[in-house]
Amino acid sequence: MTALLEVRGLEAAYGASQVLFGVDLSIDSGQVVGLLGRNGMGKTTTIRTILGLLPARGGEIRFCGDRLNGKPPESIARMGVAVVPEGRQIFPNLTVRENLIAFAANRAAVPDPWTLDKVYALFPPLAARERNLGSRLSGGEQQMLAIGRALMTNPQLLILDEATEGLAPLLREEIWRCLSRLKAAGQTILVVDKYVERLIALADAHTILVRGQVAWRGSSEALSADRTLWSRYLGV
Amino acid sequence: MTPTLIVAQILNGVQLGLMLFLLAAGLTLIFGIMDMINLAHGSLYMIGAYLTATVTSATGSFFLGVGAAIIGTALIGMALEMSVLRQLYKRDHLSQVLATFGIILIVNEIVRMIWGAQPVLLNAPEVLSGPVEIVPGFRYPAFRLFLIGVGIAVALLLFFIVNRTRVGMWVRAGASNREMAQAMGVRIKLLFTLIFGLGAALCAVAGALLGPILSVQVGMGESILILAFVVIVIGGIGSIKGALIGALLVGIVDTAGRALLPLILRDLLGRDAATNIGGALASVLIYLLMALVLFWKPEGLFPARS
Ligand SMILES: Nc1ncnc2c1ncn2[C@@H]1O[C@H](COP(=O)(O)OP(=O)(O)OP(=O)(O)O)[C@@H](O)[C@H]1O
Ligand SMILES: [Mg+2]
Numbered sequence: 001m002t003a004l005l006e007v008r009g010l011e012a013a014y015g016a017s018q019v020l021f022g023v024d025l026s027i028d029s030g031q032v033v034g035l036l037g038r039n040g041m042g043k044t045t046t047i048r049t050i051l052g053l054l055p056a057r058g059g060e061i062r063f064c065g066d067r068l069n070g071k072p073p074e075s076i077a078r079m080g081v082a083v084v085p086e087g088r089q090i091f092p093n094l095t096v097r098e099n100l101i102a103f104a105a106n107r108a109a110v111p112d113p114w115t116l117d118k119v120y121a122l123f124p125p126l127a128a129r130e131r132n133l134g135s136r137l138s139g140g141e142q143q144m145l146a147i148g149r150a151l152m153t154n155p156q157l158l159i160l161d162e163a164t165e166g167l168a169p170l171l172r173e174e175i176w177r178c179l180s181r182l183k184a185a186g187q188t189i190l191v192v193d194k195y196v197e198r199l200i201a202l203a204d205a206h207t208i209l210v211r212g213q214v215a216w217r218g219s220s221e222a223l224s225a226d227r228t229l230w231s232r233y234l235g236v
Numbered sequence: 237m238t239p240t241l242i243v244a245q246i247l248n249g250v251q252l253g254l255m256l257f258l259l260a261a262g263l264t265l266i267f268g269i270m271d272m273i274n275l276a277h278g279s280l281y282m283i284g285a286y287l288t289a290t291v292t293s294a295t296g297s298f299f300l301g302v303g304a305a306i307i308g309t310a311l312i313g314m315a316l317e318m319s320v321l322r323q324l325y326k327r328d329h330l331s332q333v334l335a336t337f338g339i340i341l342i343v344n345e346i347v348r349m350i351w352g353a354q355p356v357l358l359n360a361p362e363v364l365s366g367p368v369e370i371v372p373g374f375r376y377p378a379f380r381l382f383l384i385g386v387g388i389a390v391a392l393l394l395f396f397i398v399n400r401t402r403v404g405m406w407v408r409a410g411a412s413n414r415e416m417a418q419a420m421g422v423r424i425k426l427l428f429t430l431i432f433g434l435g436a437a438l439c440a441v442a443g444a445l446l447g448p449i450l451s452v453q454v455g456m457g458e459s460i461l462i463l464a465f466v467v468i469v470i471g472g473i474g475s476i477k478g479a480l481i482g483a484l485l486v487g488i489v490d491t492a493g494r495a496l497l498p499l500i501l502r503d504l505l506g507r508d509a510a511t512n513i514g515g516a517l518a519s520v521l522i523y524l525l526m527a528l529v530l531f532w533k534p535e536g537l538f539p540a541r542s
Pocket of ligand 2: 043044045086161
């Protein structure tokens with residue numbers, strides 16, 4: 001079986017300063033993969049390059065077997081990649097409802113697609129705030145909206161960059177519960193997060209980045225067994 | 237200074253404001269979403285006026301002329317975007333200003349070659365040529381009322397598109413965060429071309445309607461373009477609502493200032509001085525307004541990016 005997303009030798013840079021030095025990453029359909037690393041190691045950069053927001057200087061990105069290198073972000077999104085970005089990036093001048101319906105699609109024609117009602121059922125606070133502008137939401141509500149907005153495109157691959165960052169503990173648990181429900185429903189997910197225990201409980205496999213290179217990759221069992229990895233690469 | 241004079245001046249101001257809105261709406265979307273300063277916007281306004289004049293005199297129908305101008309100008313606008321302007325999005329503002337200024341010169345020259353250097357005749361349609369009595373004793377030109385009506389109708393249509401359709405949501409999303417809009421799958425190139433077409437169509441409406449009042453001549457786009465830029469700076473770059481409010485403010489302040497300031501000053505300064513000073517003061521009034529707004533709200537009244 002070929003991987004849904006296959007990244008090989010990925011290199012990327014901001015101007016003259018190179019940030020990624022040959023990142024490999026592979027995600028099978030239905031799998032949940034964690035991408036870990038300390039601050040500034042290149043997790044967000046990896047995601048931005050996969051999304052086409054930053055050009056790949058070297059290496060290859062394949063999605064469903066198609067090469068993504070050089071494709072504009074909108075094409076990549078329309079192929080079935082959706083992101084819950086760092087900082088949420090809710091559209092502040094769109095209402096909650098508009099943030100959800102504006103980009104809704106089911107291009108892969110999945111049999112039981114996400115709808116507005118389903119997203120509201122998953123995140124009831126959003127239903128209550130339906131007519132509010134994105135800018136009026138609390139951090140937790142924004143995070144729910146960012147996830148809902150991505151789900152409404154019925155993506156084949158869902159990418160979350162620090163989705164629990166800055167949330168109160170209860171809300172954080174809410175997000176983790178939501179992610180495990182998505183996993184149970186068969187959603188393929190790439191997750192970047194700082195909460196290693198939670199990530200181990202959720203994901204099947206992990207990749208650890210150190211200064212733009214893969215320092216380690218392996219299963220949840222291997223990562224939870226080897227605590228030296230945590231202190232060496234993750235600083236926890 | 238009679239009440240009817242004041243009412244008439246306010247109506248004139250609203251009418252100018254609505255026409256400015258037609259220009260500013262496209263300009264602010266292009267500036268807000270594509271981060272593109274397009275000086276050639278005024279050229280599309282001129283093209284719209286010339287196409288209206290030509291088709292009107294060929295067919296004898298002003299309304300046919302307007303329809304043809306809208307379609308023709310929209311097509312020209314889209315062609316311009318796809319061929320030249322698209323190359324400029326990634327450049328800095330100075331390059332955009334220089335390149336689109338170049339387009340102004342080229343378009344002016346082409347128009348001069350086709351239509352000649354003399355102003356072209358464009359009259360208001362027969363049915364709207366007379367005045368109407370709005371309330372007993374108060375008469376106002378029918379064509380100017382028509383402009384106000386069309387301005388309001390187009391504004392409503394635009395607000396419907398921007399606020400009620402998915403395309404409008406993409407436009408607003410693109411204005412506040414273009415990259416995220418792309419990451420959500422918005423085909424930004426196609427959207428840009430459509431917005432250009434829409435902006436050009438609105439220019440054509442303004443050019444067609446102002447043509448009979450002002451004058452259809454080479455260079456007509458430049459003076460009004462400056463007003464349109466003042467409008468979008470006051471309203472907040474990228475905001476349609478801001479463009480409407482800003483346009484009405486500028487329209488009313490400019491028109492009323494020109495008509496009423498000399499009258500107001502006459503009691504204080506005497507007739508001649510009032511005419512001179514009042515006129516000079518009136519012409520800088522909108523810039524004072526702009527400075528005032530920016531002092532209070534540096535991003536304009538309704539900035540799309542916050
Ligand atoms: N826009 C940018 N311009 C220049 N350098 C950048 C830019 N964004 C990130 N970097 C640099 O690239 C490196 C990797 O950043 P990146 O955001 O990918 O890290 P990260 O692993 O996501 O970190 P964090 O956990 O803090 O989100 C860092 O050294 C950062 O300083
Ligand atoms: Mg990051």
